[in-house]
Amino acid sequence: MTKFVCDDCGHKFKGMDCEYCATAFTAPVKCPECGSWHTRPSSGLFFSSNKYIYKEIWKTLDEKMNNTEKQ
Numbered sequence: 647m648t649k650f651v652c653d654d655c656g657h658k659f660k661g662m663d664c665e666y667c668a669t670a671f672t673a674p675v676k677c678p679e680c681g682s683w684h685t686r687p688s689s690g691l692f693f694s695s696n697k698y699i700y701k702e703i704w705k706t707l708d709e710k711m712n713n714t715e716k717q
Contacts (some may be wrong), residue, residue, distance in 0.1 A: 647661065647663060647664040647674060648660065648661065648662075649673060649677075649687065649688045649689055650674075650685045650687060650688055651686060651687075651688040652675075652677040652680060652682055652684065652685050652687065653682050653684040653685065653686065653697070653700070653710065654677065654680055654681070654682040654684050655677065655679050655682065657677055657678070657679035657680065658688055659677070659678055659679070661675035661685075662675060662700040664715060668701060671699065671700075671703065672686070672687045674686060674700070674703060674704065674707065676700060681710075683704065683707050683708075683711075684700075684704045686700040688712075690715050
């Protein structure tokens with residue numbers, strides 16, 4: 647478990663700490679407050695708080711979700 651923060655609503659919560667696509671990054675989890683997937687670890691390793699990297703991860707997730715919805 648790790649602490650997350652939602653980039654959309656700012657809600658802080660605990661969630662499962664799973665790796666993202668076999669990388670050292672923590673996979674975003676759905677915010678229980680607003681339902682957004684734009685979440686990232688709020689503490690921990692230096693790179694986990696790097697918002698630029700998570701913006702790229704969110705972009706990829708958004709594209710995958712949009713493609714899934716269209717099918």
